[in-house]
Amino acid sequence: MTMVNDVEASIIEALSPFRRPDSLVTGDTVIMTDLDIDSVVVMDIVMELEDKFEVSVPMDQMARIKTVRELAQTIASIRSET
Amino acid sequence: MSLFQRVAPLKATYDFMRSMGADPLRVEWDDVLSPTQAVKNGRVVTLAGTHNYLGLTFDPQVVGAAIDSLQKHGAGTTGSRIANGTYPEHAAFERELADFFGMPHAMVFSTGFLANLGVLATVAGPDDVLLIDADSHASIYDACGLSKAQIVRFRHNSAEDLDKRLERLKGHTGNKIIVIEGIYSMLGDRGAMREIVAVKEKHGAYLIVDQAHCFGVLGENGLGLVEEVGMLDKADIIIGTFSKSLGCVGGFAVSNLPDFDAMRIVCRPYMFTASLPPSVMAGARAALNAIRTRPDLRAKLWRNAVFLYDNLAQAGFKLGPEKTPIIAVELPSRELAIDTWRGLFDAGFYVNLALAPATPGGISLLRISVSAAHQPEQLQGLAEALTRVATSNGALATRLAAE
Numbered sequence A: 001m002t003m004v005n006d007v008e009a010s011i012i013e014a015l016s017p018f019r020r021p022d023s024l025v026t027g028d029t030v031i032m033t034d035l036d037i038d039s040v041v042v043m044d045i046v047m048e049l050e051d052k053f054e055v056s057v058p059m060d061q062m063a064r065i066k067t068v069r070e071l072a073q074t075i076a077s078i079r080s081e082t
Numbered sequence B: 001m002s003l004f005q006r007v008a009p010l011k012a013t014y015d016f017m018r019s020m021g022a023d024p025l026r027v028e029w030d031d032v033l034s035p036t037q038a039v040k041n042g043r044v045v046t047l048a049g050t051h052n053y054l055g056l057t058f059d060p061q062v063v064g065a066a067i068d069s070l071q072k073h074g075a076g077t078t079g080s081r082i083a084n085g086t087y088p089e090h091a092a093f094e095r096e097l098a099d100f101f102g103m104p105h106a107m108v109f110s111t112g113f114l115a116n117l118g119v120l121a122t123v124a125g126p127d128d129v130l131l132i133d134a135d136s137h138a139s140i141y142d143a144c145g146l147s148k149a150q151i152v153r154f155r156h157n158s159a160e161d162l163d164k165r166l167e168r169l170k171g172h173t174g175n176k177i178i179v180i181e182g183i184y185s186m187l188g189d190r191g192a193m194r195e196i197v198a199v200k201e202k203h204g205a206y207l208i209v210d211q212a213h214c215f216g217v218l219g220e221n222g223l224g225l226v227e228e229v230g231m232l233d234k235a236d237i238i239i240g241t242f243s244k245s246l247g248c249v250g251g252f253a254v255s256n257l258p259d260f261d262a263m264r265i266v267c268r269p270y271m272f273t274a275s276l277p278p279s280v281m282a283g284a285r286a287a288l289n290a291i292r293t294r295p296d297l298r299a300k301l302w303r304n305a306v307f308l309y310d311n312l313a314q315a316g317f318k319l320g321p322e323k324t325p326i327i328a329v330e331l332p333s334r335e336l337a338i339d340t341w342r343g344l345f346d347a348g349f350y351v352n353l354a355l356a357p358a359t360p361g362g363i364s365l366l367r368i369s370v371s372a373a374h375q376p377e378q379l380q381g382l383a384e385a386l387t388r389v390a391t392s393n394g395a396l397a398t399r400l401a402a403e
């Protein structure tokens, strides 16, 4: 599980600049609605994460991901498959 | 929840523009006079944001051919070609376009948007991967939504990044289909076709090039980026539009792929929407002829583009990386971009405003598109007005101070 935690920490770090005042980014944060962020910036951040963890997260799969934890689990699971 | 709740952030940006007295997305002309002039509130406005690259919208041959066909064959086709048949105008255009590219297949769509939807969603099946440039046009993104393929986005114009992503797909057995554009519409930069073709060949992938902004604009004969870089045979499918250099409306795809004609019986955005009116096809055909026989139009377009780019660079504006007919002017903030757009419009010049999330990296842009029909005085006037407005609202000073 350390992989998921690792990925989650990286996602939280990348998304922190977009948090609303007086709130924190956590595993339960819903990316598109709990943050002040647009979908293109999310795609760009995912690209950074893809490079960091050497995976490709297909955009069609991204569309189903809501929370930070789901994204972390997806990246970790793609990574373990390769 | 309201049906429009999800789009609230976009609406907020739009409301913000309006609160600043600018409504760039809903300009209503009182009249349109020529490829470069329209009327607003009784005043003539110079059009420099309409992608009318060769100025053919009012060309007597284009308009004349459309009128003849309108009288001869009526106002509309009332349906698609699979249901209502192909008019002589459709067939003639497709023949001439295929001949122009020296390829066996050409197919017309009702718009360029539909050409992208149709081609990408048809050729990329559930087992395939579509690899698209991060700065792709909305129609390419939407085609990905329609396709059942896996979608991978690569860094803008980076063959290296594309290579890395294809490398990660090594074990994947389906087709890999790369999509790039000839000239990207936000910053006006060319697609890195040579480098991307090398990566395509290394990985045995396919390549589709959307030439919406470069057909009639780049290349010795106006065949676009594929011709300019001498790689006409390296693109598996080329997409284009009638709505820019051809001055009409419509879209097309041309290809060397032997089975390409299968598209006509499986591609839903071709099969299930009405075909273009014969008058539009006749106009586009005359415009295609103008591209083939009047290289002076292209020469004039480039003279104009270089003239305006140099003028604006001289004035100190931060511009897109390449001198092309799309000139992107980067402004320091969303507020200053909106204010500059409004000041320019008040001064009688129409350009496009582009803000996040539509822009790469969320920057704020004014996008100018140059036409062969522009007179040097119009472009000089635009450069002067932009400099004046951006000086008085501080946009230019902010930029110079930041250097």
Ligand SMILES: Cc1ncc(COP(=O)(O)O)c(C=O)c1O
Pocket: B111, B112, B113, B114, B116, B137, B139, B181, B185, B210, B212, B213, B241, B242, B243, B249, B250, B251
């Ligand atoms: C790159 C690109 N592809 C496709 C299109 C769509 O073309 P059309 O206007 O024919 O729908 C555009 C038009 O804006 C474009 O910029």
